[in-house]
Amino acid sequence: MFAEERQLLIAELVADNGRVTVSDLAARFGITPETVRRDLDTLEDVRQLRRVHGGAVSMSRLSMSEPSIAERQTQRQDEKSRIAAAALALVPTSRTASIILDAGTTTARLADRLMAWTPSSPGDQLLVVTNALPIAALLVGNDEIQLHILGGRVRGLTSAIVGASTTSQLEALRVDIAFIGANGIDAEFGLSTPDTVEAAVKTAMVRSARRVVALADSSKLDQETLVRFAALRDIDTLITDVPPSPKLAAALDAADVEIVIA
Structure with a gap:
């Protein structure tokens, strides 16, 4: 699986579940935690998620996120x-x-x-x-x-x-x-x-x-x-x-x- 495909799936998981953990993603995709962290960093750079300790959360779950x-x-x-x-x-x-x-x-x-x-x-x-x-x-x-x-x-x-x-x-x-x-x-x-x-x-x-x-x-x-x-x-x-x-x-x-x- 190409990195871009995996990152798209990770973004979908975050959108559906609200949060993901590094360990769960490593097990799901059969990759190292370091690779997961690089994927999460890439997705944060394009505002698809927000990195937190041990994983990532949806942008909509940020503590100060508030729709009009x-x-x-x-x-x-x-x-x-x-x-x-x-x-x-x-x-x-x-x-x-x-x-x-x-x-x-x-x-x-x-x-x-x-x-x-x-x-x-x-x-x-x-x-x-x-x-x-x-x-x-x-x-x-x-x-x-x-x-x-x-x-x-x-x-x-x-x-x-x-x-x-x-x-x-x-x-x-x-x-x-x-x-x-x-x-x-x-x-x-x-x-x-x-x-x-x-x-x-x-x-x-x-x-x-x-x-x-x-x-x-x-x-x-x-x-x-x-x-x-x-x-x-x-x-x-x-x-x-x-x-x-x-x-x-x-x-x-x-x-x-x-x-x-x-």
Whole structure:
């Protein structure tokens, strides 16, 4: 097999599996570890992967890799819709209820469903607190919902409102449920996101809620990004689209987290 053919296969393996190890590739192709390392160096030079200790990872798995909200809106739409439908069932139906909707495309799907929210009984109130401009733009059209938009600086990549003033406002709140998104949920690292300022806001949201519900499709499971904003024990419920891996499921069970498969 020519080196170019082997490197193409290695690039495909990384794209499919997210990561590869030098030892596994050496055994698979019957080559020396030194040859594998040269192949990985070549592929890194053309931005097909990122070298890490003992192997390589997909460029999409870098700790600070973060697609824009426009890109994410077109990804895993069916899974996010199912997760949002399951989350809607958890929205409190008490006479006065309050929720937080974190910035993100899955929480935006929940906001889509809340556009049709009406009181089940006269006088029922639902307060929605959000730091997401797209979510605020959706919910402002429903006169039945009391909308509270957190103030701060708008982060262009995600259209999220962030900053010290945002977190300080959250510190003064105690809502019934916070619906939180995450870029990664890992058995050991917990819930994470690539950006430090968004992580600070997410942490404040978690602390401000009586109940925390994480909304994450299966592509986020067993993943780590740069900044941890919550431990598994800090959330009460995880809504996702497939059962977590045995390792993550065991960690969630040990942290007493309810798992809902949408």
